Amino acid sequence: MKYVDEFRDGELARGVAEALARIVRLDRDYRFMEFCGGHTHAISRYGLEDLLPSNVRMIHGPGCPVCVLPIGRIDAAIRLAKLPKVTLCTYADLMRVPASGGASLMKAKADGADIRMVYSTLDALRVAEAEPDREVVFFAIGFETTTPPTALAVRRAIEKKLDNFSIFCNHVLTPAAMRAILGDRGGVEIDGFVGPSHVSAVIGLRPYGFVAEDFGKPLVVAGFEPLDVMQAIVMLVRQLNEGRCDVENQYGRAVVSEGNKKAQAEMADIFELRETFEWRGLGCVPASALRLRDAYAAFDAERRFAIETPSAKDNPACECGAILRGAKRPHDCKLFGTVCTPETPMGSCMVSSEGACAAQWTYRRFDARAA
Amino acid sequence: MCLAVPVRVTELLPDQMAKISLDGVSKTVSVALVDELRVGDYVILHVGFALSKIDPEEAERTLSLIREIAGPDS
Numbered sequence: 001m002k003y004v005d006e007f008r009d010g011e012l013a014r015g016v017a018e019a020l021a022r023i024v025r026l027d028r029d030y031r032f033m034e035f036c037g038g039h040t041h042a043i044s045r046y047g048l049e050d051l052l053p054s055n056v057r058m059i060h061g062p063g064c065p066v067c068v069l070p071i072g073r074i075d076a077a078i079r080l081a082k083l084p085k086v087t088l089c090t091y092a093d094l095m096r097v098p099a100s101g102g103a104s105l106m107k108a109k110a111d112g113a114d115i116r117m118v119y120s121t122l123d124a125l126r127v128a129e130a131e132p133d134r135e136v137v138f139f140a141i142g143f144e145t146t147t148p149p150t151a152l153a154v155r156r157a158i159e160k161k162l163d164n165f166s167i168f169c170n171h172v173l174t175p176a177a178m179r180a181i182l183g184d185r186g187g188v189e190i191d192g193f194v195g196p197s198h199v200s201a202v203i204g205l206r207p208y209g210f211v212a213e214d215f216g217k218p219l220v221v222a223g224f225e226p227l228d229v230m231q232a233i234v235m236l237v238r239q240l241n242e243g244r245c246d247v248e249n250q251y252g253r254a255v256v257s258e259g260n261k262k263a264q265a266e267m268a269d270i271f272e273l274r275e276t277f278e279w280r281g282l283g284c285v286p287a288s289a290l291r292l293r294d295a296y297a298a299f300d301a302e303r304r305f306a307i308e309t310p311s312a313k314d315n316p317a318c319e320c321g322a323i324l325r326g327a328k329r330p331h332d333c334k335l336f337g338t339v340c341t342p343e344t345p346m347g348s349c350m351v352s353s354e355g356a357c358a359a360q361w362t363y364r365r366f367d368a369r370a371a
Numbered sequence: 372m373c374l375a376v377p378v379r380v381t382e383l384l385p386d387q388m389a390k391i392s393l394d395g396v397s398k399t400v401s402v403a404l405v406d407e408l409r410v411g412d413y414v415i416l417h418v419g420f421a422l423s424k425i426d427p428e429e430a431e432r433t434l435s436l437i438r439e440i441a442g443p444d445s
Contacts, residue, residue: 001376001377001393002377002379002413003377003413003425003430004376004377006434007434012437012438012441014441015440015442016437016440016441018441018442019440019441019442038375119418119419120400120401120418120420121418121419122401142418145375145417145418146418148404149401149417149418149420152401152403152404152420197375198375198415198417198422198423201415201423202422202423223433224375227434227437228433230437231433231436231437231440234440250433251433252430252432252433253425253426253430253433254415254422254423254426255423256423260404260405260422260423262404262405263404266404
């Protein structure tokens with residue numbers, strides 16, 4: 001595939017790794033957080049950690065929206081789906097996320113709730129159009145990449161005068177989570193960020209300015225292919241060696257510094273900031289999530305169905321929270337690979353393919369050293 | 372869900388939709404978020420929406436920078 005295969009060239013990757021080994025200083029460590037689950041997946045899948053010098057360590061971040069969604073919100077989605085008139089449309093990744101009391105959307109569907117997996121918000125709109133007697137609720141989750149598609153679905157629903165369509169909004173914001181991780185005294189030590197690929201295609205580079213300005217850490221936005229990640233690591237090491245901390249863009253083929261202004265305008269029109277939102281692993285993070293503006297309250301499933309989302313407890317043995325903060329690695333969890341596997345996940349990080357545990361299990365489960 | 376892939380636009384359709392080809396697989400997606408698309412352009416496709424247009428010159432520039440880092444032996 002064009003723009004994919006050429007960025008997976010193993011020979012070139014080994015060449016970059018040799019160059020990296022020549023430029024790292026031996027008197028220090030380099031601890032980089034890859035924020036995004038897509039990067040976590042690429043690092044595991046292509047064995048990039050094996051190519052890195054021993055003093056360059058990658059720390060998995062919280063950038064997997066399925067993983068950071070707290071149990072209380074899944075519980076609420078299940079309650080919504082069980083309402084007799086409701087059809088809940090969801091991205092497939094959410095189906096197996098464990099909720100309270102051993103429940104999941106998958107089990108609720110098996111019990112008779114009308115839950116349908118969709119590829120796109122437009123598919124959910126089509127369900128609403130085709131079945132006017134059903135109350136179609138779209139379970140909207142994700143960072144700034146999935147938010148514009150949700151905003152456009154609301155806009156289309158208005159144009160088509162659909163009054164049986166609403167959004168259960170769980171959209172969260174990348175920069176707020178980065179700030180929470182950097183501001184956590186006693187939390188994991190990070191020397192720089194590998195920044196998200198497609199979140200950055202939407203929001204651009206400016207929202208990351210505080211990482212360099214307020215916290216003195218470099219950030220390099222990188223593509224999702226292995227050579228992209230390797231080059232971004234070289235760029236981060238160079239910055240640190242030169243005593244710089246800047247926001248740089250390795251992924252110029254898809255990310256421009258101002259981002260996608262059309263997508264930003266759509267988001268700003270439909271959504272507003274929540275004062276606070278609960279994240280699995282990070283707790284309540286101020287100004288870190290979105291809800292529909294009052295003007296679109298009719299499309300807000302939380303208001304339409306008076307759904308409450310009380311906080312619920314995670315499985316006490318599950319280490320997803322610490323893993324999402326980068327404080328622990330999958331192998332540190334005693335459930336990892338024993339009772340918790342992708343087939344029977346106990347925690348959210350084992351569910352989505354972008355989750356740190358799922359990536360570790362799929363590609364490196366026998367490699368305790370890399371844990 | 373977070374998967375986003377580069378795909379080629381094969382046909383522009385009404386209502387800000389387009390037909391794309393992903394390694395031979397054809398699909399109809401929304402291009403409402405991207406301006407000035409032409410048949411043959413590559414876009415990043417995510418949950419049924421084109422999120423951004425791929426700049427072929429930038430892609431080539433990135434590859435030559437990577438080759439430069441890796442050195443002449445690679």
